[in-house]
Amino acid sequence: LETLVLVGFMGAGKTSQARSVAAELNARPVDSDAVLEERLGMPIEDWFSRHGERAFREHEESVVVELLENPTAPVISLGGGAVTSERVQQALRRHTVIWLDVDSDAAWQRAGGRRPLARDRQRFDELLEARRPLYESLADAVVPATRRENLRAAIPYIRSLPAGARMAWAEAASGSYPVLVGEGLLHSGYWPLDGPRFTVTDETVGALYDVGDTRIPPGEQAKTLATAEAVLRAMAAAGLDRSGHVSAVGGGVVGDLAGFCAAVYQRGIPVVQVPTTLVSQVDSAYGGKTGVDLPEGKNYAGVYHQPTAVIVDPAALRTLPAEELGAGWAEVVKTALIAGGALWRRVSATDPMCAIDRDLVFSCALTKLAVVASDERDDGRRQSLNLGHTIGHAIETATGYARYRHGEAVGLGLLAALSLSEQHALRAEVAGLLAARGLPVTLDGEVDRDAVFAAISRDKKRRGGPVPFVLVDGPGRVEPGCVVPDDAVRAALEELAGP
Numbered sequence: 229l230e231t232l233v234l235v236g237f238m239g240a241g242k243t244s245q246a247r248s249v250a251a252e253l254n255a256r257p258v259d260s261d262a263v264l265e266e267r268l269g270m271p272i273e274d275w276f277s278r279h280g281e282r283a284f285r286e287h288e289e290s291v292v293v294e295l296l297e298n299p300t301a302p303v304i305s306l307g308g309g310a311v312t313s314e315r316v317q318q319a320l321r322r323h324t325v326i327w328l329d330v331d332s333d334a335a336w337q338r339a340g341g342r343r344p345l346a347r348d349r350q351r352f353d354e355l356l357e358a359r360r361p362l363y364e365s366l367a368d369a370v371v372p373a374t375r376r377e378n379l380r381a382a383i384p385y386i387r388s389l390p391a392g393a394r395m396a397w398a399e400a401a402s403g404s405y406p407v408l409v410g411e412g413l414l415h416s417g418y419w420p421l422d423g424p425r426f427t428v429t430d431e432t433v434g435a436l437y438d439v440g441d442t443r444i445p446p447g448e449q450a451k452t453l454a455t456a457e458a459v460l461r462a463m464a465a466a467g468l469d470r471s472g473h474v475s476a477v478g479g480g481v482v483g484d485l486a487g488f489c490a491a492v493y494q495r496g497i498p499v500v501q502v503p504t505t506l507v508s509q510v511d512s513a514y515g516g517k518t519g520v521d522l523p524e525g526k527n528y529a530g531v532y533h534q535p536t537a538v539i540v541d542p543a544a545l546r547t548l549p550a551e552e553l554g555a556g557w558a559e560v561v562k563t564a565l566i567a568g569g570a571l572w573r574r575v576s577a578t579d580p581m582c583a584i585d586r587d588l589v590f591s592c593a594l595t596k597l598a599v600v601a602s603d604e605r606d607d608g609r610r611q612s613l614n615l616g617h618t619i620g621h622a623i624e625t626a627t628g629y630a631r632y633r634h635g636e637a638v639g640l641g642l643l644a645a646l647s648l649s650e651q652h653a654l655r656a657e658v659a660g661l662l663a664a665r666g667l668p669v670t671l672d673g674e675v676d677r678d679a680v681f682a683a684i685s686r687d688k689k690r691r692g693g694p695v696p697f698v699l700v701d702g703p704g705r706v707e708p709g710c711v712v713p714d715d716a717v718r719a720a721l722e723e724l725a726g727p
């Protein structure tokens with residue numbers, strides 16, 4: 229059996245969580261810091277302050293490599309900085325690496341002032357930001373450190389992780405769930421749930437992948453109450469009851485609609501999301517928003533219903549038409565703008581252009597999951613995911629959901645949001661990134677801009693007051709809930725329409 233290795237920043241709770249995981253396996257964990265202290269013959273803090281970081285890292289490297297090469301326990305926890313060593317990184321490849329992801333506040337609360345590298349809050353935060361991409365790149369599984377139950381619930385999935393797949397544990401107020409991302413998962417036979425399964429897909433995906441107990445017509449125009457009724461009746465005709473669950477195999481339309489059907493069928497049964505478009509793999513499959521459109525507005529009828537699991541196979545993207553891949557790229561760019569940091573650097577690279585692969589999908593999923601989880605603390609951060617969507621949705625509504633794909637409209641909405649944010653250089657950069665994947669960067673002259681403006685005012689996020697926009701101060705710095713004067717919105721639409 230592979231060893232489970234817990235990595236993560238100081239204050240993530242690796243040592244104690246390793247203890248509880250090991251206890252469930254009737255074993256004792258090994259903690260690299262404890263072994264190291266034994267060898268050094270004094271507390272790490274003391275040795276560190278006498279001899280400095282460099283000498284410390286050398287000792288740490290040799291102890292950790294030894295532990296990883298000849299593991300004496302099924303669970304090992306590593307000191308926060310151990311993974312900076314290349315030899316350690318190499319040695320980790322043989323094992324299942326779990327990143328206990330801690331946010332800066334929680335980490336500081338636990339470690340602040342108590343560790344050599346935790347004396348100054350700003351440097352502490354910078355170190356955490358610098359380490360995150362490293363932890364992420366090494367991790368087979370990413371589990372939020374917020375609650376112990378997360379790791380306990382994630383362990384069975386981690387231990388049965390199909391080869392080549394990575395897992396993220398999604399935390400949500402109404403239920404946590406595993407997200408598995410791996411090439412070939414669709415045909416691997418892997419399935420996270422027992423019981424009768426009712427698969428909803430659309431005609432295109434159904435034919436390509438030979439799936440579907442019911443197949444809806446492809447495209448946004450099928451995302452209606454009428455289609456939902458047909459699906460619900462097919463579920464009933466198949467005799468599905470509360471012991472069963474729905475599997476939603478397809479793009480965001482199938483995911484939203486089948487999720488909605490699962491949420492209301494017999495007052496709610498589980499849904500497993502199996503996203504097959506880039507839009508759905510990086511965005512719509514996570515977070516539990518489900519629903520259908522009304523002629524009056526997009527997603528006007530819906531409900532929150534968290535998936536029981538999300539199974540993501542990036543290999544499905546190979547059959548996706550180029551325009552659909554482009555539409556998903558707009559969501560990738562949006563996600564990277566929200567995340568900033570390493571994800572933005574990867575996505576904004578032009579030479580060579582960023583590859584759309586398992587790890588990109590995984591990074592985008594992590595970003596979305598982090599935003600959704602943080603909304604539990606009610607800081608309204610989830611609204612930041614609407615970046616580019618206020619105007620994007622209005623463009624879709626004003627054009628009867630027929631002129632643009634959702635992702636294309638989001639790309640246009642992103643550009644308008646950057647105009648509103650007066651981020652002209654960034655707008656030009658984003659326009660370049662969108663155009664490079666064949667996305668429109670100007671609004672078709674035939675689109676009625678007054679109708680778009682009117683649709684913005686009806687935006688469902690409006691709560692009796694003005695329409696809130698998400699503005700951008702730079703990659704990684706987005707501000708939801710901004711009020712913008714009507715003239716500025718009109719001007720952004722004019723700029724979008726081009727000269």
Ligand SMILES: NC(=O)c1ccc[n+]([C@@H]2O[C@H](COP(=O)([O-])OP(=O)(O)OC[C@H]3O[C@@H](n4cnc5c(N)ncnc54)[C@H](O)[C@@H]3O)[C@@H](O)[C@H]2O)c1
Pocket residue numbers: 430431432433436446447448451478479480481482484504505506507508511512513514515516517518527544545546547548549552555634635
């Ligand atoms: N719930 C959320 O949080 C959320 C977030 C973003 C978007 N959405 C919704 O998602 C929808 C857009 O999703 P979408 O862009 O995936 O559209 P989609 O579901 O219409 O899929 C696009 C097209 O690709 C086809 N397709 C799907 N997978 C394929 C594959 N592997 N190979 C070949 N063809 C394939 C489909 O048949 C369809 O014609 C919108 O309705 C939007 O509102 C929801």
